[in-house]
Every structure is written in structure tokens, then in C-alpha cells.
Amino acid sequence: MLGFKKFRCARVLLGGIEVMHMIVKRQLNDCSVGQTPAQQFYSLA
Structure with missing residues (x-):
């Protein structure tokens, strides 16, 4: 790089x-129980 x-x-x-x-x-401290880390990341975007 x-x-x-x-x-x-x-x-x-x-x-x-x-x-x-x-x-x-x-x-x-997110209420996204049962989501993968990638799903949590995309839900924040």
C-alpha cells in the first residue's frame, strides 16, 4: 500500500x-441482539 x-x-x-x-x-451499547458484527456495522451506516 x-x-x-x-x-x-x-x-x-x-x-x-x-x-x-x-x-x-x-x-x-446497541440493541441489535442476534446480529452478526457485519450486520451491526451496516445498520450503523
């Missing part, structure tokens, strides 16, 4: 990665 072209793109991508890690660790 050569790097990010713009700071905004890097910020959005890294933010999404952090949210996904929080979902997998069950740190989000």
Missing part, C-alpha cells in the same frame, strides 16, 4: 476499522 492520497480518506477508513473493532469486542 502506498498510502492515503487525502487525509479525509484516511480518517474515514480508520474510523470504520475502529468501529468494527468496537462491535467485535461488544463495546457498543
